[in-house]
Amino acid sequence: MTPKYKRVLLKLSGESLAGKEGHGIDFDTVLRICGPIKTCSQMGVQIGIVVGGGNFWRGRSSGKMDRTRADHMGMLATAINALGVADALEQLGVPVRVQTAISMQEVAEPYIRNRAVRHLEKGRVVVFGCGTGNPFFSTDTAAALRAAEIEADIILKATMVDGVYDSDPKINVNAKKFDTLTYMDVLNKDLKVMDSTAASMCRDNHIPICVFSIDDPENIERVICGQPIGTIVKGDNT
Numbered sequence: 038m039t040p041k042y043k044r045v046l047l048k049l050s051g052e053s054l055a056g057k058e059g060h061g062i063d064f065d066t067v068l069r070i071c072g073p074i075k076t077c078s079q080m081g082v083q084i085g086i087v088v089g090g091g092n093f094w095r096g097r098s099s100g101k102m103d104r105t106r107a108d109h110m111g112m113l114a115t116a117i118n119a120l121g122v123a124d125a126l127e128q129l130g131v132p133v134r135v136q137t138a139i140s141m142q143e144v145a146e147p148y149i150r151n152r153a154v155r156h157l158e159k160g161r162v163v164v165f166g167c168g169t170g171n172p173f174f175s176t177d178t179a180a181a182l183r184a185a186e187i188e189a190d191i192i193l194k195a196t197m198v199d200g201v202y203d204s205d206p207k208i209n210v211n212a213k214k215f216d217t218l219t220y221m222d223v224l225n226k227d228l229k230v231m232d233s234t235a236a237s238m239c240r241d242n243h244i245p246i247c248v249f250s251i252d253d254p255e256n257i258e259r260v261i262c263g264q265p266i267g268t269i270v271k272g273d274n275t
Contacts, residue, residue, distance in 0.1 A: 041263030044083040044157060046184035047074070048177065048194045051092035051118055053251045060092050062121045070195075071125040073257040074162065078131055082261055083157040085187055086164045087180040088122060090114030108172035112139055115176060119166030120144065132161040138170030138179070150186045157187065177231040181238040192244055193260055194231070195251035200268035201230050218270045230270060239270070246270040 053070065056063025078084055093114035094107075119135050126133040134156045135145040145166065146152065156163045168179040177194075184192050198206060199214070203226075206212040215222075220240035223230045230236060230248055239246055249256050249267030259266050 038080075038258065038262035040077065040080050040082045040261050042082065042190040042261055044187065044189050045077075045085070045261060046180055046187065046189040046192045047084060047086045047257065048180040048192060049086060049088050049118075049122070049251070050196065051089040051114065052197060053195055054088070054118055054121065055092040062092065062118065064121070064125065067121055067125040068128070070251065070254045070257075071122065071129055071131070073254050074126065075129045075131045076258055077261050078160065078162055081160075083160075084162045085153065085157065085183060085189065086119075086122060086162065087168075087176055087183055088115050088118040088164065088166060089176040090118060093117060105172040108168075108174075109139075112167040112170070115168060116141065116145065116166040119164045123164050126162055126164075132159075133164060134161050135164045135166060138165070138167040153183075154187055175232050175235065177235040178238065181231070181235040181242075181244065184244050185238065185242040189244065192239065192246045193257065194246055194248045195257065196248055197250065197252065199250040199252075199266075201228055201248050201270070203228075215268050216265070218268060220270060220272060223270055230268075236270075240272065243272060245272075 054062050054067050056066035090111045094111050116137055123133045123135045136148040137145045138148045140147050153163050165183050168176045201215050202212040204212045223236045247260050247267050247269050256266055
């Protein structure tokens with residue numbers, strides 16, 4: 038297969054790294070996810086990865102904790118996941134760097150945009166941890182921000198469902214799946230693709246989003262090679 042995109046931003050949820058246990062990191066699962074990433078990297082695709090932290094911490098579910106502190110805890114959870122993904126990639130022989138938006142120089146590089154781009158140009162996968170480094174912003178927003186900064190061709194949002202539906206397909210067996218959507222569809226219909234801040238940032242920077250299932254990690258390669266998988270979110274005239 039031939040890659041359709043030169044540079045991509047892959048958004049991995051913390052949940053996708055947890056395997057059947059539903060929490061923590063299942064390293065076999067992480068290795069399965071990293072296999073297609075290696076394949077795509079070897080094809081010359083430049084890959085940045087933003088990881089979530091929901092397999093360790095969901096601060097928004099606790100109404101009793103200060104929101105800023107809860108979000109900082111979530112950022113640390115994403116750093117754990119970033120290191121886990123990096124370790125799996127290294128075991129597969131993929132050159133990788135971890136950059137974090139909160140300084141922790143003993144374990145990762147600080148996020149520096151130009152350095153990240155240079156790593157990508159040298160064929161290294163870059164894993165971005167700690168979200169944007171600011172509370173009140175989700176890792177989806179971090180994915181949109183990093184994608185804009187590194188000038189990614191597309192955001193690949195790997196989820197636990199095979200696309201975007203008009204209602205929850207786990208609850209409604211008649212839920213309709215969308216093949217394509219516009220950014221305004223996502224915002225006006227309040228579809229759970231990304232939060233509104235992330236969706237607006239993608240719209241303003243003309244970054245398409247592909248939402249697909251990570252249940253089969255080979256979908257990463259299929260999407261990068263342009264196969265019609267999942268749901269594409271793009272502008273009205275693209």
